[in-house]
Amino acid sequence: MSSNPLVQFVPYSSAVEAAFWHTLSTRKIDLYKLDDTSHDILGYYSTGHTITSQHATEANISMPARLCLGTGAFDDVNAASFSRLPPFSYPSIGTIKNTNTIEDFKVLDKNALFKEITEQIWQDINSGKAVKNPYLLTRFLLITFADLKKYKYHYWFGFPALVTETSWNVAKNGEIKVISDLWESKDIERFRENYDLFRQKQSCANAGFFLVKRSNDNEIMIGGLSEFDTFFEGCDSDEKIVGFADPSSLPTNPGWPLRNLLVLLQRRWNVYKIKILCYREIPGKKDISQTCILSVEIPNTAKISDECPKGVGWEKNSQGKLGPRSADLAPLMDPTRLADTSV
Amino acid sequence: MNSVQSLFFGIREYLSPVLKNSKFKETGCITPEEFEAAGDFLVYKCPTWKWESGEVSKRRDYLPAEKQFLITRNVPCFRRVKQMEYTEEDSETQIETEDGEEAWVATHSGRVAANIEEIVQQIEGEDDEVTKMMSNIAIVPENDKEEVDIPDLDDIPDIEDEGVVEEDDPAALNTPSNVVSSNDDGPSDKILQVRTYDVFITYDKYYQTPRMWLFGYDEHRRPLTSIQIFEDISQDYAKKTVTIETHPHLNMSLASIHPCRHAQVMKKIIEKMNEEALKKFELLKQQYGNSPNAPQAEQAQVRVDQYLIIFLKFMSSVVPTIDYDHTISA
Numbered sequence: 001m002s003s004n005p006l007v008q009f010v011p012y013s014s015a016v017e018a019a020f021w022h023t024l025s026t027r028k029i030d031l032y033k034l035d036d037t038s039h040d041i042l043g044y045y046s047t048g049h050t051i052t053s054q055h056a057t058e059a060n061i062s063m064p065a066r067l068c069l070g071t072g073a074f075d076d077v078n079a080a081s082f083s084r085l086p087p088f089s090y091p092s093i094g095t096i097k098n099t100n101t102i103e104d105f106k107v108l109d110k111n112a113l114f115k116e117i118t119e120q121i122w123q124d125i126n127s128g129k130a131v132k133n134p135y136l137l138t139r140f141l142l143i144t145f146a147d148l149k150k151y152k153y154h155y156w157f158g159f160p161a162l163v164t165e166t167s168w169n170v171a172k173n174g175e176i177k178v179i180s181d182l183w184e185s186k187d188i189e190r191f192r193e194n195y196d197l198f199r200q201k202q203s204c205a206n207a208g209f210f211l212v213k214r215s216n217d218n219e220i221m222i223g224g225l226s227e228f229d230t231f232f233e234g235c236d237s238d239e240k241i242v243g244f245a246d247p248s249s250l251p252t253n254p255g256w257p258l259r260n261l262l263v264l265l266q267r268r269w270n271v272y273k274i275k276i277l278c279y280r281e282i283p284g285k286k287d288i289s290q291t292c293i294l295s296v297e298i299p300n301t302a303k304i305s306d307e308c309p310k311g312v313g314w315e316k317n318s319q320g321k322l323g324p325r326s327a328d329l330a331p332l333m334d335p336t337r338l339a340d341t342s343v
Numbered sequence: 344m345n346s347v348q349s350l351f352f353g354i355r356e357y358l359s360p361v362l363k364n365s366k367f368k369e370t371g372c373i374t375p376e377e378f379e380a381a382g383d384f385l386v387y388k389c390p391t392w393k394w395e396s397g398e399v400s401k402r403r404d405y406l407p408a409e410k411q412f413l414i415t416r417n418v419p420c421f422r423r424v425k426q427m428e429y430t431e432e433d434s435e436t437q438i439e440t441e442d443g444e445e446a447w448v449a450t451h452s453g454r455v456a457a458n459i460e461e462i463v464q465q466i467e468g469e470d471d472e473v474t475k476m477m478s479n480i481a482i483v484p485e486n487d488k489e490e491v492d493i494p495d496l497d498d499i500p501d502i503e504d505e506g507v508v509e510e511d512d513p514a515a516l517n518t519p520s521n522v523v524s525s526n527d528d529g530p531s532d533k534i535l536q537v538r539t540y541d542v543f544i545t546y547d548k549y550y551q552t553p554r555m556w557l558f559g560y561d562e563h564r565r566p567l568t569s570i571q572i573f574e575d576i577s578q579d580y581a582k583k584t585v586t587i588e589t590h591p592h593l594n595m596s597l598a599s600i601h602p603c604r605h606a607q608v609m610k611k612i613i614e615k616m617n618e619e620a621l622k623k624f625e626l627l628k629q630q631y632g633n634s635p636n637a638p639q640a641e642q643a644q645v646r647v648d649q650y651l652i653i654f655l656k657f658m659s660s661v662v663p664t665i666d667y668d669h670t671i672s673a
Contacts, residue, residue, distance in 0.1 A: 008516040015417065017541065018558060018566050022594055051419060051666075063419060064536065070416070071593075086416055087390050110507050167514055253516050284390040312512040318563040322507055331568055332595055 004169040007296050010248035010255045012045070012140075013064035014157040014315055014325075019071040021153050021329055024146055027074060028098060036104070038097045038113075041073045042081055043140065044089040045257075047280045048249030049290050065247035065255045067092060067140065067159065082205045088283035090208040090245050092138040098146060105145035105154055105324075110314075117141045118160040118311030125162075125264045134209035134225050137260040143324075151333045156324040160311035161259035166300040168262055171273055174295025176252060179277075182293055191220040192288050195243075195279070198222040209261055212241040212277055228269055237273065241293070246278035251292065254278045256313070262296065267304050273297035367647050368617070371610030372551035375405040377647045381553075382413050382544075384648035385655075391415045391667075397592025406546060411592050413544040413651075418667045420538040420559070423574045536562035538575070540665050544651065545591050552605040553651060555658050556590055557598045557665070572598045580661045600661055605654075612653055613645050620644060 032039075050062045068089075075081035082091050097113060099105040117139050124130035130137050141158035170176070179188055191212070199207040202224070211223040211231050222243075223231040232240045242265065248255030258276065265271035278292040317323040367373050373381065386392050394410040402408060543556040559567035559575065569587050576585050576598075584601045645653070655667070 006513055008514055010516050013564070015539075015560070015564050017416075018595060019593060046417075051421075061419070061421065061537065066417065068417070087393055107506070114507075161512075161514075163512070163514070250516075259514070310510070312509055312515070314507055314509055322509060325563075327565055329566060332566055332597070 004172060004297075007168045007170055007258075007294075008253050009161070009259055010048075010065050010250055010253050011313065012067040012157070012159045012247065012256050012315065014155075015064075015066040015068045016155070016327065017068065017070045018327075018329055018332055020069045020073050021146070021151075021327060022333060023071060023074055024096075024098065024144065024153075025148055025151075025333075028146055028148065032098070034100060036098060036100050038095045039074070040077050041069065041094045041096045041142065042075060042077050042085075043067050043069050043073065043092040043094050044085045045092060045138075045245075045247045046086075046089045046283060047245050048247050048255065049280050049282050050249050050251070062249035062251075065249065067157070067247070069094075069142075079205065088281065090138075091135050091205055092140060093136065094140040094142050096142045096144060098144045102145050102147070102154070105143065108143060110143060110156070110158075113141055113143065114158045114160060114311060114314070117158065118162065119308050121160060121260055121311075122162060122308040125260075125267055128268075130260075130264055131226050131228070131268065132206075134206055134261070134264075137209070137264060138257050151328065151330040153327045153329065154324050155327070157315040159256055159313040159315065161256060161313045162263045162309040163312055164263055164266065164298075164304050164309050166298050166302075168296045168298050171295035171297040174275070174297070176254070176278075176292050176294035178251065178289065179291040179293055180289060187214075187220055188288065188291075191222075192281075192286065194220055194222050195288075198224075208245040208257065210243045212243050213239055225264075238275070241275045241277050243277035243279050246280050246292070248278065249280065249290070251290070254292070254294065263304070263309070266298065270301075270303070272301045365647060367609075367650060368613060368645075369610070370551075371606035371608070371613065373553075373647065373650055374551070375403075375546055375548075377650065378546045378553060379406060379410055380648045381651040381654075382410060385413065385651040388652065389415075395592075397590075398594060401592050403546075403548070403591075405548070412546070414541060415667055416541045418540045418542055418665055420540055420575055420665045422664060538562060538567065539564075540575075540667075542665065542667050543590065543597075544654075547602045550602040550605060552602045552609065553654050554602045554605070555600045555654075555662075557600075557662065558595070559598075569598060575664045576662050577660065584661065600658065605657075608657060609650070609654065612657060616645050616653070 045065070045067050048063060048065055068086075070086070072081060072084050073094075075084065077091075077093055085091060095113075095117060097108070099108060121130070121137060121139050124133075124136045124139075139160065141160070142155060143158075144153060144155040146153050183191070195207075195210070198210060206224065209225050211225065211228065213221050213223075213232060213235055215221050221231075242261070244257055244261055246255045247257065254276065255278070258278070262271075262274075265274060273295065274297075275293060275295045278294070279288065280290040280292065281288045282290070314322055315325075317325050365374060365377060367377060382392075382394060386394060392413050392415045395412055395414050396402070396409050397411045402411060539560050541558040543558070544553050545556065546552075547554040557572060557575075559572050561567055561571065573585065580600070584604070585598055586601050587596055588599050589596045590599075659665075659667075
């Protein structure tokens with residue numbers, strides 16, 4: 001068993017819209033002033049997909065698994081702000097800690113903040129909140145320092161993934177495959193239609209995590225995580241499928257949100273082996289052909305201890321090292337420089 | 344100087360009457376109502392586009408509050424125009440229509456092409472008048488001063504003292520952090536860091552046409568400078584028709600394709616399309632004879648709600664490398 005390969009997950013790449021920094025500056029000046037307490041922000045991600053190059057000489061291109069922040073990031077976190085997210089995206093709740101000085105940013109106890117978010121995810125799993133609202137599994141941390149005079153922003157994202165003692169392996173004969181290798185095209189189409197209906201009902205908020213099964217009359221059915229106990233009644237273990245909206249676009253690896261989902265499955269329903277559907281669509285094209293299916297298992301069927309597991313997932317900077325990133329918006333926001341380029 | 348001019352533009356916009364009567368076929372202009380209808384149609388046909396409301400203080404009252412402008416985000420842009428012009432010949436492909444009757448040549452990117460594309464190509468390639476018209480555009484606001492605008496990203500000191508402790512995480516896939524060349528060892532799947540654009544369409548009340556705005560990010564998600572953006576704009580247009588201005592609904596300045604000739608070009612494209620459609624219609628009429636099922640002439644004409652789709656096709660000749668959704672799905 002132990003010879004089976006470890007499941008490796010594709011980390012998020014943060015993608016901040018310039019307008020987000022602008023909104024942060026305005027809020028810092030008009031609203032927060034010297035108050036540097038943490039605030040909730042609303043991010044979003046879309047499913048990954050590979051873009052086929054038009055030129056035969058070029059490789060196909062997989063876009064990074066993006067976690068995005070836009071203008072609406074500071075809206076209150078509720079159904080109305082969810083509905084304002086870009087089409088075909090899924091919400092992710094973050095905590096932003098904006099320090100007053102660069103020194104504060106440097107000496108900030110980042111590990112403690114990261115641990116707080118990790119513990120929040122763990123609590124939501126245990127309390128059942130994350131079953132009802134699975135988007136809570138994708139909580140993230142953003143620490144920033146905004147140099148308002150120079151329009152420079154230093155920032156660092158953390159995407160906490162709970163690490164249990166034993167890691168998930170790819171199950172025997174459960175290697176990741178594209179859906180068309182495993183399902184007939186009419187089933188794929190039925191699944192796509194039914195998932196679309198499910199997503200509309202959930203108004204996207206909780207459509208990022210779901211259950212899939214084939215009913216007796218060969219219909220493909222979709223359910224919410226909270227139906228877990230009843231939904232799979234009478235199903236063989238092989239027919240139980242848990243799906244998630246997968247930001248990864250690699251045909252070989254699932255994306256980051258699956259990590260906390262697996263911890264939830266193990267903790268709440270003692271799942272040790274499960275089939276996973278990595279939902280990937282080309283937005284607006286009704287094309288889900290890049291959706292993948294794999295089976296994962298955990299060799300050790302011991303229960304997870306009650307103690308909060310460790311969290312990992314600081315984003316690396318553009319040099320591939322652990323460290324903050326920076327954005328310089330002076331050319332876009334500095335009034336004196338704007339005047340230079342105006343007509 | 345700048346503020347005086349923006350004040351002037353502001354007043355000019357305020358004073359120009361809001362178009363009420365449709366004359367898009369005669370002039371290529373559209374009314375705000377038609378912009379809204381065309382926007383709704385675009386969002387319906389290409390659902391990656393979305394209406395947004397923007398800054399409350401900048402709201403225009405001739406458009407609904409929640410439909411001030413259109414946006415599509417994170418649009419990949421794989422290669423620079425220079426590279427594209429290099430490979431243009433390779434990518435010319437014959438594409439057959441669904442009924443297999445006619446074939447045409449699709450240049451540039453081999454995107455899924457509709458008949459509109461053919462006409463746009465014709466206009467660009469053969470119609471000297473339009474080409475001349477486009478190249479005569481005399482707005483050259485950019486000058487060499489721009490060199491100054493490259494931000495010195497390097498002068499942000501690296502913050503070395505991270506104080507972050509993280510254990511090795513074998514379950515995390517190591518994704519390449521640097522740009523991977525897309526053609527070094529044949530076709531394989533990689534995570535490629537590419538430039539992306541947020542593309543906006545606003546309604547320009549003065550020119551009574553849509554106006555396109557671009558906000559670009561580099562491979563590391565840093566905002567692109569105007570010089571970098573010009574690398575993605577067809578050289579026939581860069582610096583002539585593309586200016587850096589303040590977005591009408593956001594507090595940011597970004598690149599915009601100046602709309603001073605949009606109406607004329609759109610009128611030309613629509614006329615061509617209607618001619619083509621009429622020809623087809625005549626053919627069909629011969630087939631149907633006097634049958635009551637015979638198609639009506641009006642059905643073949645371009646409708647105003649298709650305006651933005653056609654507009655995007657036209658724009659794709661200005662920014663050929665940005666692969667935004669402008670294909671009508673069947």
